[in-house]
Amino acid sequence: KSKKKCKKYRNGTTSLSNNAIQNHQQLSKVDKHNLRKYDDDKDLICTIKGTSSVVEDTKNLYLELFEDARIKYNEKQNRNDRKIENYFNHISNDNKRDLACEIIIELGDMDFWIDKDYEFKHKMIEVFKKQIIDLEEVVPNFKIANATIHFDESSPHLHIVGVPFKDGMKNGMEKQVGKSDVFNKISLKEIQDKMRVYCINSFNR
Numbered sequence: 260k261s262k263k264k265c266k267k268y269r270n271g272t273t274s275l276s277n278n279a280i281q282n283h284q285q286l287s288k289v290d291k292h293n294l295r296k297y298d299d300d301k302d303l304i305c306t307i308k309g310t311s312s313v314v315e316d317t318k319n320l321y322l323e324l325f326e327d328a329r330i331k332y333n334e335k336q337n338r339n340d341r342k343i344e345n346y347f348n349h350i351s352n353d354n355k356r357d358l359a360c361e362i363i364i365e366l367g368d369m370d371f372w373i374d375k376d377y378e379f380k381h382k383m384i385e386v387f388k389k390q391i392i393d394l395e396e397v398v399p400n401f402k403i404a405n406a407t408i409h410f411d412e413s414s415p416h417l418h419i420v421g422v423p424f425k426d427g428m429k430n431g432m433e434k435q436v437g438k439s440d441v442f443n444k445i446s447l448k449e450i451q452d453k454m455r456v457y458c459i460n461s462f463n464r
Contacts, residue, residue, distance in 0.1 A: 309405030365416035
């Protein structure tokens with residue numbers, strides 16, 4: 260859907276805001292797709308951040324980001340039914356908030372890549388490694404759990420799964436997941452414009 264939309268614009272920009280992974284079930288589907296667990300064909304993928312489980316990577320990131328805030332929040336609660344035992348599960352069961360987000364980074368189209376060999380395509384590994392560093396600098400309130408490159412489609416592209424968050428909250432936990440605060444139509448366009456420049460510069464180097 261994103262590819263079809265961006266072809267309508269001269270600069271190739273698309274700012275679709277629905278990049279949400281809403282719950283554990285959707286995250287498991289992303290895990291199976293990104294790591295090719297449906298057909299167990301892992302020869303043409305390369306994970307450059309994270310492990311062989313997007314789900315576990317995301318759970319561990321939740322602990323890293325939110326566990327201190329969860330403990331502090333629970334210490335202030337007089338009623339046990341208001342305490343949060345597991346923030347990952349808490350958000351997964353909340354249909355008003357999204358558990359994580361997925362971003363796909365791709366440079367060039369099928370026409371560009373059609374005559375490139377396997378060795379040339381694999382040079383993109385270094386480009387994509389720089390992209391995950393750049394992305395966390397461009398969007399400091401987005402932390403990456405897993406980043407996996409696919410070489411088995413028409414062009415090499417990077418699947419990034421991460422967690423957007425907001426800090427300094429006065430209601431609830433001090434730090435919370437916050438997709439709508441980090442990603443919206445305007446911010447996505449600004450992020451994409453910056454990332455495109457960084458990606459092209461890395462590719463040319």
